[in-house]
Amino acid sequence: MPLWHGDFTMRWSEPSHFELLRDKDSSLPEAHLQAKVTQPFEGTQVLEAYVTNLTTVVDGEDVKPVYDITLGYSQGDTGYRHFPGDTIGILCYNTEEDVEFILERLNLLSKGDLACSVGIVTHTTKKSAKVPLFVPALVSCRRLFKECLDLRVVPKKLLIRALVPCASEERDRRFLEILCSKEGNAAYERTVFQKGKGLISLLKLVPSCRPTVGLLIEHLPRLMPRPYSLANVYREASGPSVRFLFSHCVENPGITTNYLRGLEKGAKVYFYFRQSSAFVYKDTDLKHNIIMIGTGTGVSPYLSFLAQRADALARGETIGHGELIAGFRYRERSYFCKDEIKEYLQTGALDACHEAFSRDADARHKYVQSQIREKKDLIIENLKNDQGLLYVCGDSKVLLPQIMDTVIDILATEPEANDREEISAFIGRLKKDGKYREDVWL
């Protein structure tokens, strides 16, 4: 017999296609509920890891806190060798606060931990109704909301429309109707779409709205794993581990960064290796001259490049010339990898490091773009030389396009330069040929 589906759907006559049935005989797996699901860009299965180190490396006034985390995992789990430039996907969890809020709103606090199977309502009107692949057959409501559904998503108008009959108060129904109407576009933008809002904030505005679990399964997207760039190299001799650095936005904390920063040593984490992208730095690239450009935590993948170069030097191999262009807010307070970089400069794994400090009053270079302009001969030589590789790491909306524009600018200053469109096409070809390699952070 359906457990809670009927409670709400009958009352508010908004049938959803899914129902939860109590499953007394089964118990839930301990692993993250999405551990067996196909992951985006997966290179391996999901692995169980333990936090072996979590250090705050940047903190204080006017800086984004940055954390340096290492996860150990069992050698038996995989024979996978990761390369510098590779990324992992972290399976994340919604906050306790959000999950408790949803359970309370759905009147499920006392039933939240019962094992249930998710199924299709027998007489559903939807012909092709299917339980989403990211919702396992056996769940508890608490873990469904914690591990599978994105509770922070900006609710689409379709979801808001579906919420209307779930509100018992006329006032709340009217409010939801306005939000999902054409005329309510401005109210929708203001109330729902703005940063920091989301389903939870919306439900707080309509206290009588109690959707069913089935309706939320139907309308909420998957809680996606988040990618992180590896800062360490694979070394057979040491136990297998992955290290990455992440920044935390205090004003608007993200789901995964909030989860990760709260972990203690020994805590279990579920992750998988993502397939290598064009940004990879393989052994065959060691002989090439490289320029690496990044800002903030976007410098962290280069720590693995430099470790790889240091290992090659230690083996007596010859490596190409390597220079780093790195941007941070403050030299003293947010340059988290200063000591590592210094060591690599001393050992010869790195030939030069050019810095920019956006908030130091006396900095000669505010942004990496300024350094790129100053080092234009080096960069042009690198781009035109068969042996050169240019790496850029950062967010796809602002940083990567701006760096590309700056590179176009400097190429345009060349005598007999082509026009910007042709230079842009030239860079497009460099990207296609794997000479201009971007780590695209979304």
Ligand SMILES: Cc1cc2nc3c(=O)[nH]c(=O)nc-3n(C[C@H](O)[C@H](O)[C@H](O)COP(=O)(O)OP(=O)(O)OC[C@H]3O[C@@H](n4cnc5c(N)ncnc54)[C@H](O)[C@@H]3O)c2cc1C
């Ligand atoms: C290929 C790839 C590699 C990546 N590698 C790294 C990495 O090595 N280190 C790293 O820190 N991130 C990296 N990212 C970004 C990372 O995947 C997450 O997007 C980021 O950590 C925020 O995730 P979240 O779940 O905490 O935030 P979400 O819950 O997804 O919320 C995102 C929103 O929160 C805000 N937010 C959260 N954190 C920040 C922040 N630090 N700065 C600004 N706004 C923020 C923003 O407003 C953003 O719109 C990478 C992304 C990609 C695509």
Ligand SMILES: NC(=O)c1ccc[n+]([C@@H]2O[C@H](COP(=O)([O-])OP(=O)(O)OC[C@H]3O[C@@H](n4cnc5c(N)ncnc54)[C@H](OP(=O)(O)O)[C@@H]3O)[C@@H](O)[C@H]2O)c1
């Ligand atoms: N969307 C997300 O959830 C998310 C999460 C993590 C990281 N990221 C992206 O990953 C990168 C590193 O993140 P972070 O948090 O470690 O960095 P950060 O602290 O935000 O910034 C590092 C440095 O980059 C500078 N910077 C900002 N915008 C720039 C631009 N357009 N061109 C050149 N420099 C710029 C900053 O200057 P200011 O003094 O001007 O700030 C600062 O000096 C950034 O590109 C960031 O947007 C995105």
